[in-house]
Amino acid sequence: MTETITGLHDVADRFDAFLIDQFGVLRDGAGPYPQAPAELKKLRALGKKIIILSNSGKRSVENSVRLAKLGFDEACWDWFLTSGETAWRMMAAETDGGARKRCLLISRDGDTSPLDGLDYNRTEDADTADIVLIAASEGDRYDLGHYQTLLQPAAERGLRCLCTNPDKVMLTADGKAFGAGRIADLYEELGGAVTWIGKPFPDIYDQAKIFLGAIPPRRICAIGDSVEHDIAGARMAGIASILVETGIHAEASPTERAALFALHEAAPDFILPDFRL
Structure with a gap:
């Protein structure tokens, strides 16, 4: 109780x-x-x-x-x-020493820190990406349609997706907005599979x-x-x-x-x- x-x-x-x-x-x-x-x-x-x-x-x-x-x-x-941090450690443990992979990174304000020190290069092209990493949302700047356009080719290709921020709602200086977890929900709605971390x-x-x-x-x-x-x-x-x-x-x-x-x-x-x- x-x-x-x-x-x-x-x-x-x-x-x-x-x-x-x-x-x-x-x-x-x-x-x-x-x-x-x-x-x-x-x-x-x-x-x-x-x-x-x-x-x-x-x-x-x-x-x-x-x-x-x-x-x-x-x-x-x-x-x-x-x-x-949890996701970074998981991805670091999966490094196989081969060629650097390409990651479609969804973050805020151009932040690349989720990939720093890993064998991944950031790409904004879902057609050439090897993996999708949803680390943050800019739901206070873009609507879900923006993310659908970005992610649909990746979902159609069946790319592995990690969501490192499962929050569906985030608090911003201007109030509430949809969080990274909502973008990951969208990826699943588009037919992709998501590994949730957090x-x-x-x-x-x-x-x-x-x-x-x-x-x-x-x-x-x-x-x-x-x-x-x-x-x-x-x-x-x-x-x-x-x-x-x-x-x-x-x-x-x-x-x-x-x-x-x-x-x-x-x-x-x-x-x-x-x-x-």
């Missing part, structure tokens, strides 16, 4: 480690929630292991630096684990558990704003979860949230108004 709490102090002694979502918990598309940097520091002062667990197509280091530039103290987390899928949780070592799952708690990704992912990983009322479901009524719990067969253990100790 879901319990409403006023702050993490109500449950902090039950857990040794927290997996904390970035967007919707610590920040929105414009910047950090006002109290979040100080509250994260308070949680860290309790001696908890903290992993920032994010469905970002960018690698871990870039996200960590970006969050620090927004006023967060990098000493407050042990690792910034992203779906992009929350709620197991690979990212497996890496987090390995990093946390001997801490048992019952002493690990995920904090997120998305029922579909954070809460469902925590349930499948066998760990506790807290849903904050900020982020993508901020305007949802209790009835609407309950419907989401039923839809995704995942109810949080706790509900928290916003991220605070």
Whole structure:
């Protein structure tokens, strides 16, 4: 049964480690929630292991630096684990030492970091690509028709596609827009097959558990704003979860949230108004 709490102090002694979502918990598309940097520091002062667990197509280091530039103290987390980092490690392990392959990369603002250091060259031509990597969305700039035109030839050729950001909705400075996960849905609608990496899928949780070592799952708690990704992912990983009322479901009524719990067969253990100790 879901319990409403006023702050993490109500449950902090039950857990040794927290997996904390970035967007919707610590920040929105414009910047950090006002109290979040100080509250994260308070949680860290309790001696908890903290992993920032994010469905970002960018690698871990870039996200960590970006969050620090927004006023967060990098000493407050042990690792910034992203779906992009998970995918990069998977792709690096698959390198066979042969000729460099061509990747149709879907990212934001020309970002190529998901491929940096890998044996892949970026291409914008689906007819010559060997693989598709959907790392981010520019749904605040383009409509889905733009992505259909770009991806349809790849889907028709049956190219393997990795989605390293399963979020269907993203928070931008101007509000909500469709995320990379929606573009990956489109690829499947066009007949292509997608390998999903990130929350709620197991690979990212497996890496987090390995990093946390001997801490048992019952002493690990995920904090997120998305029922579909954070809460469902925590349930499948066998760990506790807290849903904050900020982020993508901020305007949802209790009835609407309950419907989401039923839809995704995942109810949080706790509900928290916003991220605070």
